[in-house]
Amino acid sequence: MIMLNHHTNKLLLFISAFLLVSCDKLLEIPEPKNSLTTEKVFNNETQAKGAMAGVLTQMINSSAYGSFSAGLSSQLGRTSADELDNVLNPGDNYYRNALTAQDGQSNGIWNSAYQTIYGANGVIEGIAESKSPLLGEKLRKELTAEAKFIRAFCYFYLVNTYGDVPLVLTINLAKNTNIERTPTTKVYEQIVTDLKDAANILPADYASGNGERIRANKWAAKALLARVYLYTGNYGDAILEATDVIGQTSLYQLELVDLNKVFLKNSSESIWQLQQNTQVDFSGNAVPEAIYLMPSPLHTGVSSDLSPNLLRAFDEGDLRKAAWIDSTDFVSGSNMVHARFVYKYKTGLHNKVVNAEAPEYYMVLRLAEMYLVRGEARVLNGPISTGIEDLNVLRRRAGVDPLPTSLGKEEALAAVAKERQAELFGEWAHRWFDLKRTGKAEAVLSAIPAKQPWRGNYQLLYPIPKEELERNHFLKQNPNY
Known part of the structure; x- marks a missing residue:
């Protein structure tokens, strides 16, 4: 707070x-x-x-x-x-x-x-x-x-x-x-x-948040502007704005070693986060959304299941699936149900503590999206190969094989959609908006x-x-x- x-x-x-x-x-x-x-x-x-x-x-x-x-x-x-x-x-x-x-x-x-x-x-x-x-x-x-x-x-x-x-x-x-x-x-x-x-x-730093990434800065504004330009079809400016943010390497780096660190407070990938009040009884030191995302108890509590459409977005061995999806087994009526749930945040109802230090803040804007924005804009604006390279930055981070840069436009756009699905699932209605804005x-x-x-x-x-x-x-x- x-x-x-x-x-x-x-x-x-x-x-x-x-x-x-x-x-x-x-x-x-x-x-x-x-x-x-x-x-x-x-x-x-x-x-x-x-x-x-x-x-x-x-x-x-x-x-x-x-x-x-x-x-x-x-x-x-x-x-x-x-x-x-x-x-x-x-x-x-x-x-x-x-x-x-x-x-x-x-x-x-x-x-x-x-x-x-x-x-x-x-x-x-x-x-x-x-x-x-x-x-x-x-x-x-x-x-x-x-x-x-x-x-x-x-x-x-x-x-x-x-x-x-x-x-x-x-x-x-x-x-x-x-x-x-x-x-x-x-x-x-x-x-x-x-x-x-x-x-x-x-300002270009986080001084207004005392070094924490909880107040919007210049790069948060540019990151959202890059997204807006992509949505409105201004692909050239989307590329420029996303590139500006990606270029701030002293502030922002993809988490290459442990994907479980991506959603921690002030992670190197975070551009803007919202800081919860840990004194609130119902959520404690958890991000409020995480209270509903994860079952309690964690592996035997009740949960909705992630869809086959989402699970098909992950290639074999994708580290994002291993780090950001977990499962639970619970009894519903006379049936034993196995369900997968979003596990990007690790603190939820099962382990939240009121008035304790928050290990995570609510992620709003993060660096990986900028690679996806620039990648899609480059595929649509050309040259396609540079857009594929942006996707491959995230694929290498996820431990899966890079895509060939020789993909045609329609193949490349399908790859963009799949990569956005695998990277941004569960976050801020990205998939819902993507399906609508792309006519799919x-x-x-x-x-x-x-x-x-x-x-x-x-x-x-x-x-x-x-x-x-x-x-x-x-x-x-x-x-x-």
Whole structure:
């Protein structure tokens, strides 16, 4: 947990109250432009830092099943994609791709993302309006840049989950009342603008997190920008941004010896992590998502099973499968069930300790993804052989044979998809988003027995929360819900 003094802790109570406004007021948060916001919370550097810390704390310390940034995006992404089989609730509509407007678990993605956006907007506006001479110009710029990074991160998950979404860039009530959905292309333009601003201003080190990789820096902004460029088809710039991050060898190195070290806090592969509060009873020193990922007891507890589609992504002897997948045997009814589960984090319900040092932080951005982003962009932008070499960096690290650089474009793209599956499985809905953005979702998902009959590609976007539509008649539901 980020350590703050007594006065800042009291300020965080205000910030937390601001962020945790009831979800039914999500787009109607009253304008907090008053003396408390500008003159108190942003009166000096310690207090302004505390405000930003409050936004980050809210992102990770919500229930994993209640916040997009504490595990909900990962969980629903695994379930909607093809990463799970024999789930504990086979009637789950996310697993069956049979969603209706009444399926509300994904509402947590919408609600928590907009709560975080409001917190980021509050920091941006509060700093801009503060006239305090105790708040230095350098910190003003850096905290504003960090808030823009957080805002861009939230909008990336919103547009990839719901499509067009309201673009909220202020805490001004008059501007946010009855706001319409903004086209995805326009939201992406704002994401790129925010990330460029962040990359230009944020420091290149981790001094703001006291050396821990828990605060976004220049390279985190560039890493997310590389991903955004890949998603939007700007392959040349995706290559440039990913290359910039990969080139920071004094900060970032792939873990070549022991893959079990990749997800440790401040690992050499981590670009940005979220730090959990170890005093929370339900998760203790575990990453909140890991509480749900692993069975308890570890090898005899109940778990969903990883799918054949995922397991086929690993070549024989792939060290990622050995290090990042474990199994459990448990009795269900009269049957003995053998299930495989994601084991990237090693601390879960079975061994968590309240108020103990955290061995792992929640990994958000890591170096391996940059090789995958650059590799795919190079395959699409040419020359293909250089993209294959990026894939081979990860394959050699995983202990499997490199791919021939003579692969054709379609073969190379299939190799990219398989490598992304093997490297990023279970993380942050990567597989779910990959299937959708590459146009492979219907072909892959409709072949899974539990997802038949295929009800239509409208299922690839989640429904807008019903309460939002009832409150704001300018919002329109996604088609067919």
